[in-house]
Amino acid sequence: MTVSFHVRSNSLPSRSHPQAAHVNEQLAHLRSSEEASTSSICKRIDNLQELHESLDKLIRLPFTQQALAQVQNKKAVEQLLDGSLRILDYCNISKDVLSPMKAGLMEIQSMLRRKRGDLSGEVRKYLASRKSLKKTFPTIQKSLSVAREGESLAVFGEAEAITVSLFDSLFRYMFGSKTCGKWSVVSKLINKKKVTAEAQVNEFTRVDSEFQSEKTLKIEDVQVLVSCIQDLEDGVDSLSKSLIKYRVSILNTLGQ
Template sequence: MALSFNVRSNSLPSRSHPQAAHVDEQLARLRSSEEASTSSICKRIDNLQELHESLDKLIRLPFTQQALAQVQNKIFVEQLLDGSLRILDYCNVSKDVLSQMKEGLIEIQSILRRKQGDLSGEVRKYLASRKSLKKTFPKIQKSLSVAREGESLAVFGEAEAITVSLFDSLFSYMFGSKACGKWSVVSKLMSKKKVTAEAQVNEFTRVDYEFQSGKTLKIEDVQILVSCIQDLEDGVESVSKSLIKYRVSFLNTLGH
């Protein structure tokens, strides 16, 4: 999803406030990490959670509340609230998907460890589940939109755009080719030739390949993926909680 951050205001006094400056720094960090192919998706999710905590503090400042109360910003604020609700729905779906995959992998891991049980059956179930889940996310992605109005509150629109972009990256990571930190560490143990051949491999696609190829499954690869899924679950849960606080602060401000 192509996103542009073309609405920034230099007229707001909030730009010189330390909290506003801190938010700008966090936005810049997330933008730069988005462009870095070696950036850990888990670290970016952590940064996103910190961003929304900072936005929550920014909302509570008097000048922000004044801006929120201006009539010309009403539509923009409503868009932000609607957008954050859709992103929360995406968080919940992401957590459900990650949990479902983890449960299947833990069962496979148990069979590999015990060396007994219907391994091929569990592998087929996991791959079928992955295929089904892959069809779910594009439908949710289409519902996500970024508010474009309300120039004086553009920082919130940019934060929403970056949030949407990161969840697009999370989807690509789980079902596409983006690599995560844990697998990049393992890749360093391979020969240069093999690293080049598997440059686009991450934890998810590596295990998919092993399952589909019929090669001997490595319990270590399954364990790495389970651990990575747990990290992602924890990160998305933290983002979800910070988004809820962010929404509550918005609603409280509007109610005054």
């Protein structure tokens, strides 16, 4: 499969190249991903990190550099820069949400293990923090649902749309909202078929339910959630690093 770049009515060169074919294969794999468990979200984050490494290699190829350096494509390249910055913002938001949750859970985990301390107070503190964080979700969701105007260097624009959709799934999962594990945002951004959101129980909502119901707290469930959060943090951190490299390559194209 060859990659085709285009910006509205302006066509960029289409070339058959192994790196371009590899990027298309990665995009196809990500489009087909539909599950919405923490493990699958972690895997998709890993896949997106690998995708952006591939995009970085693609954007540094001579024929791609020549195409992106054309005057008529300058606006589209600037859009890619804006998009990469927006995704980096989502990475930072994810870290800001996950970090305090993990800290609170680790404190609760320690109390459960030692069987001393103000456990009920720490649980209330955690739930209050979760409630406060959930209030920020509508604002985040609004920014995620903003569609781009026109097309932006097709393969790069699609990668951005898929990455934004991953964060939509991630935020929904963390905040215990109805989850759209079937790429609902991508459906809006790149005109794929509509899908229906389904309520889903996950590690976050399971622990919330246990804390709220005043049942015997299960240290195993807390441990599972802490581990999941750590995996998500590690994945988002790796994705951030790949995005920064990718962004530098785009900036170098503008500097030519």
